[in-house]
Structures are given as C-alpha cells and as structure tokens.
Amino acid sequence: MAGQLSIAKALNDALRKSLEKDPKTVLMGEDIGKLGGVFRITDGLQKDFGEDRVIDSPLAESGIMGTAIGLALRGYRPVVEIQFDGFVYPAFDQIVSQLAKMHARALGHVKMPVTVRIPYAGGIGAVEHHSESHEAYFAHTAGLRVVTPSNAHDAHWMLRQAIESDDPVIFLEPKRRYWDKGEVGATADLALHDARIVRPGTDATLIAYGPMVKVCLEAAAAAEEDGRRLEVVDLRSLSPVDFTTLEESVKRTGRAVVVHEAPVFLGMGAELAARLTERCFYHLEAPVLRVGGYYAPYPPSRVEEAFLPDLDRVLDAVDRALAY
C-alpha cells in the first residue's frame, strides 16, 4: 500500500480487504450504502459488494446491534457502523447486556465476531451528541475489546485485526483525524492490543490514544525546544491495556501524564494512574497526572477548545510532574 493515505481511506481499504477475504463479512449501518457513510468510510463498497453485504439499515441503533448479534449467531462476521458517538446509546443495552456477555453465557459455545465502528471525540465544531468520548463505558464492560487508532497505518491494520477477532471489538475512530495522512505499511507490525512508543524520551511519559496522540506529539516537540525529552506512548488498545509497554516506559522516565478528551473523573486515566502507581511506585518521581475533559456535558462548539486538552494543557501538566 504505497503512498500516503488518509485515515478515512485507510479504513475504507481495510473494509474492502476484509470483505474480499471473508464472504461472511457484512457491513451494516445508516447511510453506509450509496452515500458511503457520512464520513465516506464505506465509499464505493456497496457498489462493489452489493446491497446484501453492505447494508443500509433502518434508522435504529438497537436494531442494528441486535441483528448484528443474530447474524453473528448464524455464522456471519458483522461490521457495524454507528454514525456518530452520541448515537450508540440506543444500542447500549444490546452491546453491554447481550454482545459483551454472550460468549461467557454460552460457555464459549457461540462466538461474537462483531466489530462496532464508532467515529468519536470532538474537535470538529459539531452540534451536540457528535463529539462524545465514551470509551470508558465500553472499556468498563468485560467481554468487549476496545481499540482506537491514531494514524493511517494503525487504522488500517487494527481494523482488519478487529474484524478477524472472534470477540466483539469496539473500534473507536478519531473523527477529527480522518483526513490526516500517513504511510500504511504492507503488514501489521503489532498485535491488536499492543501499545506503541511513537516518540522516545527520557524525562516523562505522555500516554495518549486516538485524537490526543497528535496533541502529545506536538507537545513533545515543543518541550524539546525547552530541552525536555518527552516519551509519547500511543496506547492503541483500551481493553486490554498493554501495561508491559507502559510500565517499562514509566519506570525509565519516572513520570507519567495521561491525556484524553473524555472527562478526567473515572476516565481511562484513572485506571492507568492507579495501575501504574502500583507497578512503578518506587520508580515514580511524581504522581501520575491526568489531563482531560471536564466533568460536564460536552460544550457548544464555540467553546470546545477550552474543553479539549491542547498542547498548553499537556505541557502545564508536564511542568507540574517535573516540579515534584
């Protein structure tokens, strides 16, 4: 796959490859056919694979999710598109009570190879319900695997790996990065749940995922000018978490700052901070700090920049970590 691809195109290619590879793979969602999805991630797929495999569903998320489960029971491998983060909640019961638990309830007799693709998080100036970061709800639910790429290469390969997984995977797509371009390698270089050190450093570890990886890379570049070498880890997988990579990094740097868009309170950062504190206690020079959204509904777009972590807020936390 030579050349630079946008994340959107890399995902589109991944879906195409998955449809080609396995005739049991079917896509379902609202407006994914002729329109190609509101973000065009399924562009051209219905034309090439037919209406039976790229299915424009009725406007009902619980229906989409529930029937995807039924299709999986019948041996299909559904890939569901939820149009926007805020619209997954009508499907929440089917995801949490049914999809996540089916394998355990059936003592492994049935598999749930369902992938749920959700464009998530903010930063695109949208109206309400179009900017939610709800990863913690899903990661909190045992039975679901939860992943989120931050670049085109990972978007492509992680989606293919997610679809191939026999477990349900919540696949969160950082919508404001859809148009960011990057090289997509010829093979997946990591397993689905591995974290990636995207920038090595020595003074502190920034831990981020999805849309915040870019912010952290920018922060690290800015810090370099001040003579600070920050390591940036792209978590990629939120359940399970690759604590091996995190622990190794944090033990080296002695400081960690977790960055996400979701509210800090009971967000992914809370779990990461707690576990890293247990694992790295004697190596830590400062408490694990968190930068994230506030404990408030996602605000109107004209003030969303104040809500979203940016370079300044990340560096502010780094300053505090280094000041201990």
Add this chain to the structure above:
Amino acid sequence: MTVKSTARARKKAAPAVPDTLRATGTDAQPELVQLLTPEGERVEHPDYPLTTTPEELRSLYRDLVLVRRFDGEATALQRQGELGLWASLLGQEAAQVGSGRAMRTGDYAFPTYREHGVAWCRDVDPLNLLGMFRGVNHGGWDPNEKNFHLYTIVIGAQTLHATGYAMGITKDGADDAVIAYFGDGASSQGDVNEAFTFASVYNAPVVFFCQNNQWAISEPTTTQTKIPLYRRASGFGFPGVRVDGNDVLACLAVTRWALDHARSGNGPVLIEAFTYRMGAHTTSDDPTRYRLAEETEAWKAKDPILRLRTLLEKEGLADEEFFTAVDAESEQLGLRVREGVRSMPDPDPTLIFDHVYSEPHALVDEERAEYVEYAASFEAGENH
C-alpha cells in the same frame, strides 16, 4: 475479487396471502387528505371540513413566506461561516405551519431539529433557534415559555417525552394536547414505537406528527417501512391519517381534528404528512450522491407556498399591496436574523460548568475554579 451474496437469487415463490390480510396490508391504496390541490384548487374532504376567512388564509400565506425566508437566511449564514450547520425545512413549510397553527396556546410541541416553522407558530424568536447551530449553546430557550421543547437531535427520543408530558396532562385533568414531531427515518426507532405503545395504553393526548419527507439522510422511506407509515398506528390501536404535507389547509384541518380527538380523551393519533425534503439533509450533506434531480424537480410542482398564492390570487382574496407588504416584512426578517446572528457574542468558556446541576456539585465547582485559574495564568503571561 469481490464476493457478492447470492441471497437475492434464492427468493422462493411466496404462498398466497389471505384476502382478509390484504385489506389492511401493503396492497390497499393509501388515501391522502387534501384540501388545496397543487394547482391551487380548493377541494372538500368529508371528514375534515375547514372554513377559513380570507384573513386566515392571508395569515397562513404570510407564515409560509416568512418561515421560508428565515430558513433561507439561515442556510446563507451557514455558507458565510456564521453557523456551523443548518438543517433546512425547505419544502416542509406547510406541514409545519399547518400543524403549528392547529395548536392552542396551552398545547405543547416536541420538535426534532428541523421544526423551525413550528417554532415560528409558537412565537419562538427565530434567533433562539440559531444558537445551537452557531455553536454558542445547546438550545437554551425556556421550553415552558412558549410550550415549545428544545430541539432533539437524538432521533426519536422526544416522542417519549411528548407522551410522558401528555400522560401528565391526563393526570392533571387538563384539556391540553401535545404534538410529537418526528421523521420517516425516526419511525424505525425503538423509542418511537415505545411512545406509540405508551400513548395508546394510557390514552395519552398526544398527536404523533410524522413528516415523511421521503428521506432520512440518504435512505429512502422504503428502507424504513413496507407499509405507508400512517398505517402503523392501527397495529398500536389508534387512528392514522395520511395528509398532503404540502397542503397547509389539510395539515391545519387534520391536526386540529387530531388534537381535539386527543384532548377529548380518545387517545393518540398518528398523522403522516406526506411531503418532501427539497434541500440537502443538512448543509453538510450532498444529496447528489443518492437521489435524482428529477425527483426533486417533480416535487417543485407541489410547492406549498405557490398553491396558496394561486388560491389567494384566483379568488381575489389578496391584492398586490398584501403581497408587497409580505415581501417587505420578509426582507426585514432576513435583516434582523442576519444582524442578530452576526452580533451573537461568543460565550465565556466557563459556560462549560454552568447548569450541569441545579445545586452545587463539588467536582464541577472544583474544576471550574481550576479552569479559571489556569485561564488567568495566560492573561498574567506566566504560561508558555
């Protein structure tokens, strides 16, 4: 290699459908209540008699024109970057004005995000509607001031709120009624079907007003239903009517009847206003990807405003002076909206922490204080 499924090819011959099922099934011809033809001809319907004074007709015409003007202005403002998004009601003016004007002051409307014409009839300041599309608030008007609830973006959710509100009216022994607005796409949502159930079993005074504008973004109504939507009502045990949604008089008459039916303790009614979304789904949408220009063209001939104007002119119910005055008022409305939007101030970011709870909440208060201090550090020039 592309692998297409063979499922379609394997369709079997279906067993015959008993005649008794056919009568209420997919084959019966849907009836469309119409009082004003696309050609501007006034016709009668035995079940929905309507007497109107010339003044009422002129007033409806004025509503339609001003609502369209407001909508067009908002679309233009979006293009100019003043709004982040706009969901146009173009083509649906009659459905909204007809149903909106059928309401009494004490009645209550629960809109989607496209009910600008209903808002107009409820006397909601058009500028209120633009705040959320500009991104300065999430609605923010007081729903109880004009009995017009906040716009609801999550498809179908408001139909349950409308039903619960109507259940409250019954408990109060009041004779108000509620309209729940929703779209053809929304008819597939569980919430909407649950609203039908609750309204039916509790005999709630709610009118379900479905604007079937033929499209849910890129999906035609056939993706949502195999029978005309108004027939869904019978399965839930209440009446359903299909009305010409581009006919303001029919929408007025049928909704008035339905509201009275509901407020007199007869339970809910489903109205399917058969209309058309003339524009894109929203300003972010590109309908050329999924629908033919000819289809939109054909609906132009059914324009809701044109037919009323034809009637007014043909019957000599309005003179040139009237039309000129409406046009002038329309210009003024456009100007007011334009200036109002441009001078809408950007909110202070601390609005993030406002109204999260009605009583103090320690964490919200703490984060607000942190934010204020952090923001102040920039003004003092001590940060990066």
